[in-house]
Amino acid sequence: MLAARPAHISVLAACLTLVTTSAWAQASTLPITPEQRRVAEQVASAGVPLSELAPNAPDSHTVVPGDTLWDISKLFLKTPWRWPELWGMNRDQVRNPHLIYPGQILHLVKVDGRARLQFGQRVGGDGDTLKLRPQMRISGMDGSPIPSIPLHLIQPFLTDAVVFDTDVLATAPRVVATQEGHVLVGKGDLAYARGDFGGATDFRIFRTTRVLRDPTTNEILGYEAPYVGTADLIRPAEDRRGADGKTEIVPATLRIGHVRQEVGIGDRLAPAPQRNLERYVPHAPDRPVAGQIAAIYGEALNAGQNQIVALNRGKRDGIERGHVFALWRDGEAVIDKTQDRPQAIKLPDERHGILFVFEVYERVSYALIISVNEPVKRGDRFTQP
Incomplete structure (x- = not known):
């Protein structure tokens, strides 16, 4: 046994994730873009700066039923859509980010100003005591990897x-x-x-x-x-x-x-076409993209969190399923009264939400509002995050 220091949890044993042949074959076909792989390779080699961690990032987390990669990313990172960093931080042990199962324990390792995630298993009553012997996890036919986002919303x-x-x-x-x-x-x-x-x-x-x-x-x-x-x-x-x-x-x-x-x-x-129910993997566009909200789905004039909006960009603009965008609120027009003569000014635009694209057509896409501070309306802007 080895007691870990609070700022640096030493994990000497790796958890090997094994799944049945059919489960692995299914997961291995799930979409991973070149950009996601590039980011994962970069992070796997160095980890992420401690400044990128969430303020209250835990030292460890046990994956439970109902977790998503988005949920776990939100625990450890400031921006939960940056799941490739989460994958990259433990890529030596998780070759495919879709093969993370309930019951696995993620440990946050901090070394030389950088952070990574590793798998480990706690034993006994001491919260900082880790088992050194390598562990093997076998997932049967009824085991289901956790999804990337809460699929019930879309x-x-x-x-x-x-x-x-x-x-x-x-x-x-x-x-x-x-x-x-x-x-x-x-x-x-x-x-x-x-x-x-x-x-x-x-x-x-x-x-x-x-x-x-x-x-x-x-x-x-x-x-x-x-x-x-x-x-x-x-x-x-x-x-x-x-x-x-x-x-x-x-x-x-x-x-x-x-x-x-x-x-x-x-x-x-x-x-009726056959539906493609592939997993939806949050990732940033690999090039700058900007557009506007074309419509609010349904009869509402405004939209809030967990509602659907149509974007005026689609396949021909390079939009993909899983793209994450930042929502922007137009800066307010106000009057500067601090001088002798009042002058009209416009305040800076403010970022106030996150969109997640889940369906793409030629010239329009549908997106889920993941988070937002103020009501979203037709004509509001979005950009790469």
């Missing part, structure tokens, strides 16, 4: 809204009638639709699109389609000859599946 939204580059829903198949003439129908009910189904059998249902425009240029960025629910095609449309010899138009029959809101006549159908 998962419900992943089907709630879709942005189309053109107003394709204007000519998409449409609901023309409902079961027994009901105004609205729900899960398990039948609905009838007409249009070109293109051979698809599984559909998402959307309401009338909303045009998304650039706050400055008023240019159309895309068409946001509020999500209504899902439907399965159970009987195709047909044109048949009636008893009187005239052609009868028989619409396709749909069975309504999951619904966010009840389905009505005029709602539009789009083939």
Whole structure:
């Protein structure tokens, strides 16, 4: 046993993280960008300056169910989105940052003005006593690595809204009638639709699109389609000859599946794509990016923490899932009355929040407001953090 000094916890044993073949194969495909690797390599070689640590950074932390990389980064670092530093500080032991599990213990090691994280295991009652014998952790099929961010905040939204580059829903198949003439129908009910189904059998249902425009240029960025629910095609449309010899138009029959809101006549159908539920890894853009809030999702005029906003930048601007941006508040216009003649001045812009991008289209992106000091409105600026 070895008692560690308060400012420098010596960890002589490394925890080897082993997972089953299937779990490792799944985690090894998770996205790690070249920029993240570069930062991790840099930090792994030297650690981070003590000045970058959070004011109350603990000497150790035991990973518990419900933790995220964001949560742990926030414990140790001033800026929680800087997860590559957290990964880099223990990269010798964690080759993949997604393979961190509940029960593992992270120890903060401070040496020569730098800090790193290492794995270790406490034993006995002495809080500073560490076991020297190397430990092996084996995670079974039911073990789940901790996520990068709280996914429950964005998962419900992943089907709630879709942005189309053109107003394709204007000519998409449409609901023309409902079961027994009901105004609205729900899960398990039948609905009838007409249009070109293109051979698809599984559909998402959307309401009338909303045009998304650039706050400055008023240019159309895309068409946001509020999500209504899902439907399965159970009987195709047909044109048949009636008893009187005239052609009868028989619409396709749909069975309504999951619904966010009840389905009505005029709602539009789009083939359901396979969702890419990859892990979302916070990281900074590798080059300067700036833009504006194009819209607040929903009916609200302003947005706060854990709400969704649309950005006027997308794939063509280099935006990626996981990008983190700083929110800025315009400086207030005030009057300087300290001189003989009052003069109008503008106070500096102030940074007051953090955005996290989780869905990217060609010219627009959706972001989660991770933190904010004041209400966010359309036209507010964002930049690289």
